[in-house]
Amino acid sequence: MIRVPAEPVGRFSDAWRACVGTGRIELALRRDYQDSLALLRRDIGFRHIRGHGLLSDGMGVHRPYDHEGGRRVHHSFTYVDQVLDAYLELGIRPFLELGFMPSELASGDRTVFWWRGNVTPPRDHREWAALVRATLTHLVDRYGLDEVRTWPVEVWNEPNLPDFWEHADERAYHRLYEITAHTVKDVDAGLQVGGPAISPGADDWLDRFAEFAEHRDVPVDFVSKHAYTSGPAQHVPFGVHQTLAPAAGLLDQFATPRERLKGTRLAGLPVHITEFNSSYRPDNPVHDTAFHAAYLAPVLASGGDLVDSFSYWTFSDMFEEAGVPTALFHGGFGLLTHRQVRKPAYHLYAFMARTGPDLLARGDDHLVTRHPDGRVTVLAWAPVDPTGETPGPDRHVLRLSVPVGGPEVFVRRSTVDEERGNAYTTWRRMGSPRSPKAGQLDVLHEASEPARGHHRLPVREGRAALDLTLARHEVTLVELTPLTDETPPWWDEGRLLGREAS
Structure with a gap:
């Protein structure tokens, strides 16, 4: 028998619910999405939400036009306001990811996902900076500086992968980061900006990111990366199967940034795992199973010792990177299917929400x-x-x-x-x-x-x-x-049917 100590050995971190992932944020305009998020807020209480596509064409922010013989740009926040209003009304704050590139600003036509997020650098970095400045200025004006200072601003997503950043050009990413970070700080020095949001297996990017930030004196308020433990995809129609490493591999990946950044200017900064899961595929049936909940339990129990947040990817199966799902259960990332059917991993999180400090x-x-x-x-x-x-x-x-x-x-x-x-x-x-x-x-x-x-x-x-x-x-x-038993002394279970006391 294991004897549990009577005195606490420390505080239990709730970094596991600091943030959760979502499909592109444009999906927040849909009723099923908002109903699902409301359920999670009630049962689990995630504090931030992160997803792709804030600046992609579907959100309609970057709107160039010709007027009086010249090219001008109008910045429209119609959908941004609706999405963020919905989040805040549900009690969850955005973890802003700046991307992907608006097609009219992109230097190329390379895209990712069924919904075609452009992954090329800007053809005009000044216009990109103006887009970032306009977006953050609008958010501060609408929601207030004190509020927006609580929204981390992450620059891009997995630039180490050519699928997400053309040619995985590290120098081009550093240039984008530098311009973006300075622009964010120009809006307000208290806004929190960070990156590089790398995928697993690219930890050498952290070393060079730290060197670049120090050499160029670039603002970095937090470090971010992603963690997955699945092997190569074995494709079947509308799905995949993959091998898995032990869940301890996720914790090893969580620990990497602080280990590698010791002695650098970035040592001691907050570390955010802005995506994690077993499989990196949105069509792997393992996500739907009881196995998956038991697999992830030790990660949720211990991950807060290593990082400031680790964001489950994602809260809902309303997710279209590989196309519109073909069945209710299809191996989606979500803790919930469409129509709010709860998966075992959902209950793992709901159980965690009932643990103590x-x-x-x-x-x-x-x-x-x-x-x-x-x-x-x-x-x-x-x-x-x-x-x-x-x-x-x-x-x-x-x-x-x-x-x-x-x-x-x-x-x-x-x-x-x-x-x-x-x-x-x-x-x-x-x-x-x-x-x-x-x-x-x-x-x-x-x-x-x-x-x-x-x-x-x-x-x-x-x-x-x-x-x-x-x-x-x-x-x-x-x-x-x-418990304190308040049963009255005259209560006699044996007399429920009116029999005399024995």
């Missing part, structure tokens, strides 16, 4: 925290085999001695696994309907409810013995609340 214990299969009111939470997960060579153990046993107050505790347990809280399993049994009918959607929402149980445990010498047996790929949250 005081860290009591943490291990390979558990996280124990305490709330100020004395309530203790135990998040536990069954081990997984990321190689896919085995399905993982049928059962996993965890025994804890938990410090709690009172003579008894009320125990509330919430669970998801292969069978419970798992709409994906139900959908497969239903015949995998691509567009479920209303009645089928009702069944799927019902199936997505976690299993719940309640009982009482005795407390002896300030401790409760908690014995947990977890099913394959189970994630469970157990909440132990000290």
Whole structure:
């Protein structure tokens, strides 16, 4: 039995909910998107949201025109205002990503994604700077300086990949970053700007980014990168399969920026993992499974020790980089499918939202925290085999001695696994309907409810013995609340049908 310490070993970081990812932000104009985000805000409470496409053509910001024999540019914020108003009304702030390039400003026609985000440098850096200045000035005017100072400004997305930045031209990115960062600071020195938002496997970019920033005296307020653990895509129609490295590989990637930037001017800056997941593909069925929740649990439990935020990519399956999804469950990144069907990973996050600020214990299969009111939470997960060579153990046993107050505790347990809280399993049994009918959607929402149980445990010498047996790929949250029994002395369960007292 594991004896949980009675005194906290530290504060438990909630960096796991500092930010969440989204498909291009233009999607926020849609009802299903806003309904989904409202559900996440209620159950999880993410503070920031980051997505591509703020300056892409679909948002209509950069609007050149000819007038009196010359080219002029009008900056329009009609959609930007609607998107950001929707975010703020839901209680979530933007984590601004500046990109992609408006086609009328782009130096080339190379694009990425089904929705064709332009990934070429600006053909006129002064016009790019004017676009950045106009955008941030508008945001400050509309939302107030104190508010916009809380919105990090990230320059571009994964410039180390030619799919996202033409030729992965590092020198061109540094030039873009320098111009952009100085422009941001010209608007207000208190605005927070950073990068380089690199993908996994390009950590040498961090070294050179630090050298460039110091040599050119360029503003950098935070460092950002991405983390994924999947191998090359094995394509099937409308989907992929991939190998996975152990989830510890994500934590290793989280740790990289601070390790590599020691001794540089960027040492000690906030580090934001602005995208992370197992697979980097929006059509990998692993995202829909209970395996995925159990796989990610240790990352959420420990990632805050390494970075200031790590942003799950993404909150919803409303996501069109590979095209419009062809089925309700299609391997999308989302914690939610379209129509707000919750996946097991959603419940992992919702369970995390019920943990406390005081860290009591943490291990390979558990996280124990305490709330100020004395309530203790135990998040536990069954081990997984990321190689896919085995399905993982049928059962996993965890025994804890938990410090709690009172003579008894009320125990509330919430669970998801292969069978419970798992709409994906139900959908497969239903015949995998691509567009479920209303009645089928009702069944799927019902199936997505976690299993719940309640009982009482005795407390002896300030401790409760908690014995947990977890099913394959189970994630469970157990909440132990000290109770005071207010049952009146005359209550007799045996007299419910009017029998005389024995």
